[in-house]
Amino acid sequence: MSDATAAALAALHPAVQHHVVNTLRWPGLRPFQAAAVGPVLSGVDCLLLAPTAGGKTEAAMLPTLTRMASERWSGISVLYVCPLRALLNNLAPRLAGYTGWLGRSAEVWHGDVGQGQRRRILRDLPDVLLTTPESLEAMLVSVNVDTQRTFRDLRAVVVDEVHAFAGDDRGWHLLALLERLARVAGRELQRIGLSATVGNPDELLTWLQGGARHRPREVVAPQATSSVTPEVTLDHVGTVDNAAKVISALHKGEKRLVFVDSRRRAEELGAALRTRDVTTFLSHSSLSAGERRRSEEAFAEARDCVIVATSTLELGIDVGDLDRVIQIDSPRTVASFLQRLGRTGRRPDSSRNCLILCLGQESTLTAAGLLDRWAAGWVEPITAPPSPRHIVAQQLIAAALQENTIGLRTWRERWAGLPVFGDDSPRIFAHLLDAGFLDLDGDLAFIGPEAERRFGRRHFSDITAVFTAPPEFLVLSGREEIGQVGDDVLLADVDGPRVLLLAGRTWLVTHVDWSRRRCHVQPTDLPGRARWGSGGGGMSYDITQGMRNVVLGHDPTGVHLTRRAVSALAELRERHSTHTAADATVVGWSSTGEVHWWTWAGTAANRTLHASLPELVDPRQRIGDHALRLRPELTVDEMHRSLSMCELRPPEVNPSAVSGLKFAAALPEDLAIATVAERLVDLAGARAALDAPRRHHRDSTGP
Known part of the structure; x- marks a missing residue:
């Protein structure tokens, strides 16, 4: 010592x-x-x-x-x-x-x-x-x-x-x-x-x-004391069934934690593993707390087994000594990858390891780009969401509930200069009064009828969380809670019996209690499907730049690429050979007449550019990480003029898009829309793409 x-x-x-x-x-x-x-x-x-x-x-x-x-x-x-x-x-x-x-x-x-x-x-x-x-x-x-x-x-x-x-x-x-x-x-x-x-x-x-x-x-922060490089392998397997085949064949006798990007994928992979007689447990947010706990306890005590999880097990929940971490497709951030990698190597005789199994070529490129950034020692800066105006509204209502009243002139004192309460805060307070969320008695405000109507259910329980969970049905087998499913899986047309895939097992729907939002099931051997809505907001500027590095021929240092991964990346490099340059972005004209600006700037930056260049970009396109489709009738000079004069701005937001912003109803509509818009942009990434030199290439392929 x-x-x-x-x-x-x-x-x-x-x-x-x-x-x-x-x-x-x-x-x-x-x-x-x-x-x-x-x-x-x-x-x-x-x-x-x-x-x-x-x-x-x-x-x-x-x-x-x-x-x-x-x-x-x-x-x-x-x-x-x-x-x-x-x-x-x-x-x-x-x-x-x-x-x-x-x-x-x-x-x-x-x-x-x-x-x-x-x-x-x-x-x-x-x-x-x-x-x-x-x-x-x-x-x-x-x-x-x-x-x-x-x-x-x-x-x-x-x-x-x-x-x-x-x-x-x-x-x-x-x-x-x-x-x-x-x-x-x-x-x-x-x-x-x-x-x-x-x-x-x-x-x-x-x-x-x-x-x-x-x-x-x-x-x-500790000083790095180990020079041992983690064992990281990248593979391209093509399908969930192939991923299950690889997982069942490799590392038998070991305890394996498999991360997936969605509840649907967790259920699909869990079912595929069980058909191969792999002892498999599941953990995701739509399983009941009891079901998750049983899975995690059984996994912690077992040896030759697999647990398939979403990010619910990314944080430091102890599930015993792990031998392997396996990732299906790429995690969204380097920080997340580090968290998952860190679940292994805790025993003195073990090392940190991660096997990434990609289901498609593009996901192989995404994973390689993330690993390129990780190998370079880069980790995302943690940035708080901008303009939390809806939190101001929530806090004003909550403070009025806590103390029964809130002072018209003294309300700011409760938050001691917290940056949440910006220049718009007085206007938000005034809106709460005007719209009836708060009532006024002299210099004191108290809970008004609109707050009671919108948030008063179950003793104002809606006011305690700043996120909105989608409505789901509780799935019950007898009295046992299995988990939750969205109403879309119960409303979709099916031929024959309705069968759910949940907790890695199939369930026959016997009765749906629509008023109480309960779905009664019984076990079945019939095949079922899992379905939940998925988010997914694209990759960041930095990780997309890592993808560009890979396309330019750079393999991530310290990562083992299987033959399948090498083959997939070779095809991607060929496909994108005219889309990248070491010192510039590329504007490419395809043989079909389409024009694409290959920014490699990430989804948020490309979305920002799309909103800021209405005279240059095609308004009807799906925004992705790699490129923007430009108007084909424009000349090169017109393109240069538009880019040189560009003033970056957030995208226009349809008023209906604010529904995912909890407490948006307690904001003036323009502030709610502005809050959503300001969270969709990447000004720094967009500016970097604008400032980079550009090259032009004819007969380029499209995305």
Whole structure:
């Protein structure tokens, strides 16, 4: 043990030191954990960065528990916030053990916790509360929770997987909640973020500080100590059935975790594996919590088996020692790839590995482009969604619920300068009053009839989450919950019996209770289909540039390409040979008369260019990662003129498109439309494409 590591261990509370050595049987702290002790003990805001299984929870909690004991904190003094209930459930026994060393307690509070347990928690407050932002909001607005008594002793907040929050609106929601909690506690809260590797750690920590950016802060990250290169293999298999064939044939006797991009793909692959007598479990968001838990527990205890999962298992949920990670098609980000790669190599005798099985040639190119960026050491910067105006509306309504009234002139004080509340905030507040979401009595506003009508169901439960889940039917076999399916699978015309594929098994639909949104089924051997809507927003500028590098002949360093992958990439390079140049973008005229500008800029940048160049681009086209179709009648000079004079702007948004933005109804329509539009653009990527030199090529092929 080094002097620095020994000193860090000695700085912890004596009881914590004792249990680290005698209960955990650690020889000492890891260097990363030792580096976190000083900053956490001193109360500064921290971002602790380490790979999966890097000991981040202990790096945060051991010194936090030391502060709790040394400074005699009482009541709920620490919040531990996670993005997933399953992650909270997984962490709860460990944190209960750590707090127990000091005679303290930790409890979980989320949507699956029963009323009896909640009453017990509120009666005997724990020292550490593990929860989600949605459950925190529900507590703050609940008439059954004495907010002042519950949160007055709060001192510190640990945000696990903080990068998962920061990248979407749940992050803005969490920051707003922390400001309201700090107001209840009457003090600024120490904020400790835990994250895997990100491309912009300083900016992420600044974001986490919210309105308290004057506080001292420190990023703690381990130094790379291993020179062992992960085993990464890229293969092109063509179909789900072929992927199942490869998975069933390779690595028999090992525990394999397979990631897929959708619930439908998970069900299809799970069924294909089971037909090959592979012990297979499934985990995705449309399975019931009980079904997921049974799968994950069985997988953790088994050996020769496969679990097929969407991103539900990407974060640090423990499913035991894994031998292999397999990815079907490319993940969307390098950060996601790193998370998944990090699920392996935890045993001393194992190494990190990932096998990527691509179902199509283009997906092979996408995966190769992502691996090109990964091999270069690049990771996406985490960027919060711009213009969260709908969060302003949600927070104003929630604050009025929490405190019964909200001051006409003092409402901003609750959020202490949080960047969420921008220049449009006064107009949003005025709109809430004008539209009846809030009513006014003198200088005080309170919940109005429109808020009751739109969000008042089930004690305003709709106000607690900033995302909208699509309506789904609960699937029941007897009394057992199997999962959920969308209504489209029940409405689609079928010949013969209606059969669902869910939880890797087929079910015959026996009755649909439309009013209660319940679908009753029984097991069947008939073949079934899985169907859910899919998102998918294209790839980023940087990863698409990695794809361009691959087309230009660059194989990602440190990645093994199978013969099938080599063949697929060779065909793609031939197909795109006239679409790429090492030092320029390409404008290509095909033999059919079509003209394409090969930007290789990613979907968001191409969408921005499409909106900004109406006189140049064909208005009727599907926007993709690689190219834009131009108007064929334009001359080269006219194209150059349009590009040189281009002023970038967001795309026009149909008013109906704001339906996916929760609380859009509480915004003025133009602000709701602007919010959606501003989230569809990539100004930097579009500008890079505009500024790059251009070449022209005749008789080019199309996309």
